[in-house]
Amino acid sequence: MMRGIVSAFATILCAVLLVVTPVPAGATESILLWDEGVGWGAPPDSMHFIAGFRGMMAAVDFETPASTDFLVAVMVFVAETPESGGPSRRSAATESLKIHVWSPENPDYPSPGEDAVVPVVVQGGYPQHEWVRFDLPTPVDLDDANLFPERLFSVGVEWLVRKNPRIGFDAVGAVDLHSWKFPWYPPWEVCDEYDLMMRAVVSDSVDTVIRPVSWGAIKSEFR
Numbered sequence: 001m002m003r004g005i006v007s008a009f010a011t012i013l014c015a016v017l018l019v020v021t022p023v024p025a026g027a028t029e030s031i032l033l034w035d036e037g038v039g040w041g042a043p044p045d046s047m048h049f050i051a052g053f054r055g056m057m058a059a060v061d062f063e064t065p066a067s068t069d070f071l072v073a074v075m076v077f078v079a080e081t082p083e084s085g086g087p088s089r090r091s092a093a094t095e096s097l098k099i100h101v102w103s104p105e106n107p108d109y110p111s112p113g114e115d116a117v118v119p120v121v122v123q124g125g126y127p128q129h130e131w132v133r134f135d136l137p138t139p140v141d142l143d144d145a146n147l148f149p150e151r152l153f154s155v156g157v158e159w160l161v162r163k164n165p166r167i168g169f170d171a172v173g174a175v176d177l178h179s180w181k182f183p184w185y186p187p188w189e190v191c192d193e194y195d196l197m198m199r200a201v202v203s204d205s206v207d208t209v210i211r212p213v214s215w216g217a218i219k220s221e222f223r
């Protein structure tokens with residue numbers, strides 16, 4: 001475990017956080033992501049999937065760029081969800097999922113700590129095998145130094161239904177050691193063999209337009 005932590009720290013020093021602004025100049029949103037190996041196109045054959053039992057969680061940590069102050073959405077690559085009860089070509093509908101935003105464990109270590117805001121439940125039935133954007137009910141102020149010391153935060157999911165949905169991960173290229181998984185009990189375990197396919201959408205303004213409810217952008221509700 002200690003070796004893993006030391007390795008994580010070493011990699012944090014050299015890992016590169018990608019900041020992608022896919023919208024035209026003048027817009028305020030950026031997408032934070034690590035090396036998931038998939039770019040903006042279709043996922044590669046190397047993509048795999050994870051799924052947890054009820055109550056399990058998975059997270060990715062980020063550092064807010066100085067130019068952005070608000071977290072407005074979380075993006076998750078939702079993988080195909082097999083029918084329960086045995087092999088089948090059919091896919092079950094996606095089940096509800098809880099979205100979390102965490103403060104860092106401490107200012108010197110980015111693993112998820114306490115919930116920074118009330119977790120959000122998104123209703124099932126959202127698409128599969130694509131990036132799904134879950135808009136938060138209100139932007140989260142990442143400039144709050146009490147909640148996000150050193151501008152560190154994590155986003156992620158908690159499973160409400162066993163093994164539904166599955167979430168993509170990438171095990172090629174760099175493994176950035178910013179993905180965290182499955183705490184039966186603290187501490188979180190860093191993923192040292194893959195990068196979870198979860199992203200943070202940040203903005204420099206609270207004026208960010210929350211997209212209309214659609215299959216591509218799910219408006220979440222605090223629960």
Ligand SMILES: [Ca+2]
Nearest residue numbers: 035172173174
């Ligand atoms: Ca990777």
